Amino acid sequence: MSTWAVCNQKGGVGKTTTAISIASLLAEKGRKTLLIDLDPHASASVYLVGREDDANAGVMRWFSAELDGSAASLPAAAFAAACEETKQPDLSLARATPALAALERRAAGREGFGRVLTTAIARLGARFDDVIIDCPPTLGLLMINALAAAQQVLIPVQTEHLALEGLARMSRTLEMVERSQRRAIPRIVIPTLFDRRTRASLLALERLREEYASVLWPEPVPIDTRLRDAARAGLPPPLYDPAGRAVGVYRRLVDRLIGAAEAGATEAAPQPTADRYGIVAAGSPAAASTRCSLAAAGARS
Numbered sequence: 001m002s003t004w005a006v007c008n009q010k011g012g013v014g015k016t017t018t019a020i021s022i023a024s025l026l027a028e029k030g031r032k033t034l035l036i037d038l039d040p041h042a043s044a045s046v047y048l049v050g051r052e053d054d055a056n057a058g059v060m061r062w063f064s065a066e067l068d069g070s071a072a073s074l075p076a077a078a079f080a081a082a083c084e085e086t087k088q089p090d091l092s093l094a095r096a097t098p099a100l101a102a103l104e105r106r107a108a109g110r111e112g113f114g115r116v117l118t119t120a121i122a123r124l125g126a127r128f129d130d131v132i133i134d135c136p137p138t139l140g141l142l143m144i145n146a147l148a149a150a151q152q153v154l155i156p157v158q159t160e161h162l163a164l165e166g167l168a169r170m171s172r173t174l175e176m177v178e179r180s181q182r183r184a185i186p187r188i189v190i191p192t193l194f195d196r197r198t199r200a201s202l203l204a205l206e207r208l209r210e211e212y213a214s215v216l217w218p219e220p221v222p223i224d225t226r227l228r229d230a231a232r233a234g235l236p237p238p239l240y241d242p243a244g245r246a247v248g249v250y251r252r253l254v255d256r257l258i259g260a261a262e263a264g265a266t267e268a269a270p271q272p273t274a275d276r277y278g279i280v281a282a283g284s285p286a287a288a289s290t291r292c293s294l295a296a297a298g299a300r301s
């Protein structure tokens with residue numbers, strides 16, 4: 001099973017759109033895919049399956065079991081009960097509920113809450129081939145759970161100046177988690193909401209190419225109004241607009257992710273990287289902050 005977390009502490013950069021698109025494309029290939037919505041705002045859940053009154057539904061079940069001490073004795077089927085089907089075959093959802101927002105306070109001072117998601121995913125066993133986690137735009141218990149569970153992190157970054165500052169913050173967070181977990185967390189930075197007619201987008205992309213060359217997905221996801229239409233229709237973008245421009249970029253990314261996962265490359269050792277998008281010298285600031293790169297995700301020249 002491969003697990004990817006889609007995260008960025010900056011809001012509105014395309015995390016949920018990216019998570020749903022990638023999860024849908026994986027499912028389209030017949031891979032049993034679980035999308036875990038970790039954002040208390042539940043955007044991905046409302047998008048895919050609508051609202052739910054039970055505050056304890058979905059992901060909250062796993063955290064509640066940890067809170068009331070029953071997690072260790074729960075059978076695997078109880079973990080699986082948090083997952084529901086969506087309109088798309090092979091795509092399941094572990095939904096978020098607003099109750100997740102209070103988790104930080106409820107879990108305060110208690111140990112073991114950083115790995116609730118890791119345990120839940122392990123207990124799901126072979127039910128899924130792939131897991132995609134849609135993170136909230138805040139650094140807290142939920143994001144820490146996602147980063148602990150993920151083999152690889154996907155970071156959507158809006159191609160505008162302020163978003164690049166957010167990326168630097170996210171990179172520092174990842175380094176902190178890497179140190180505490182004593183492992184490298186490979187990442188791919190995905191430029192999003194790209195508008196080639198604007199100077200701001202072009203400059204931001206240029207800076208990304210300079211500073212994050214080794215981990216940058218080379219094709220920016222363009223602004224594509226069909227993505228918003230898809231959200232309104234409650235359909236994953238690949239179902240709503242299979243030939244769309246943005247969907248095309250996500251499709252090529254998914255092919256690469258699958259190729260890398262199958263080659264076991266996401267577990268490759270950290271290394272200074274050279275790929276066809278730019279060479280990052282070992283020891284450079286970019287190399288230090290972007291260990292485990294596209295090369296680890298299977299990029300080839």
Ligand SMILES: Nc1ncnc2c1ncn2[C@@H]1O[C@H](COP(=O)(O)OP(=O)(O)OP(=O)(O)O)[C@@H](O)[C@H]1O
Pocket residue numbers: 010011012013014015016017018039043136137192193194221222223224225227228231246
């Ligand atoms: N490539 C795109 N083209 C056009 N609109 C897009 C694109 N990507 C995302 N959007 C739209 O931008 C808005 C924000 O996207 P999204 O919800 O995916 O961001 P997010 O990072 O998950 O936000 P939050 O931090 O609030 O969770 C949504 O309305 C979405 O439909």
Ligand SMILES: [Mg+2]
Pocket residue numbers: 015016017039043134135
């Ligand atoms: Mg979101």
